[in-house]
Amino acid sequence: MTLLWDNALLTGNDLLDKQHKELIKRVGHFLKALETGVDKEDVTKILEFLSEYAAEHFRNEEKLMALHKYPEYKSQKQDHAHITKVLSALLTYVKDIGVTAELVAQTHQTIYDWLKQHIHEKDKKFAAFLKHKET
Numbered sequence: 001m002t003l004l005w006d007n008a009l010l011t012g013n014d015l016l017d018k019q020h021k022e023l024i025k026r027v028g029h030f031l032k033a034l035e036t037g038v039d040k041e042d043v044t045k046i047l048e049f050l051s052e053y054a055a056e057h058f059r060n061e062e063k064l065m066a067l068h069k070y071p072e073y074k075s076q077k078q079d080h081a082h083i084t085k086v087l088s089a090l091l092t093y094v095k096d097i098g099v100t101a102e103l104v105a106q107t108h109q110t111i112y113d114w115l116k117q118h119i120h121e122k123d124k125k126f127a128a129f130l131k132h133k134e135t
């Protein structure tokens with residue numbers, strides 16, 4: 001399975017789009033690592049690499065939202081907190097139990113599909129809000 005960037009995810013904000021592309025790229029690496037069954041240490045490293053970037057992206061996005069007094073800041077923050085928790089639970093799982101078929105089966109949906117939906121539904125809305133502010 002190859003996870004390619006989908007242009008339907010473009011928000012129209014260059015900074016957000018650049019970060020989302022990097023984020024999806026790292027999700028792709030992680031899912032690929034799970035599927036190809038590389039060892040636990042490698043999967044852990046790839047997952048940490050993904051989590052670090054996700055945290056950085058959410059910080060950036062939230063900073064921007066606070067700066068522009070975005071009315072849906074709270075809902076965004078809740079979403080970011082949710083996926084951060086999922087990523088951290090995954091990391092604990094991989095460290096304690098390892099890579100299992102169950103994990104491989106669930107992760108695509110809990111991480112990739114979830115992120116795509118978040119970008120579609122909420123980040124696009126925020127980008128539109130930013131654009132409106134600029135003009």
Ligand SMILES: [Fe+2]
Pocket residue numbers: 016020057061119123
């Ligand atoms: Fe985002």
Ligand SMILES: [Fe+2]
Pocket residue numbers: 061076080118122123
């Ligand atoms: Fe977001």
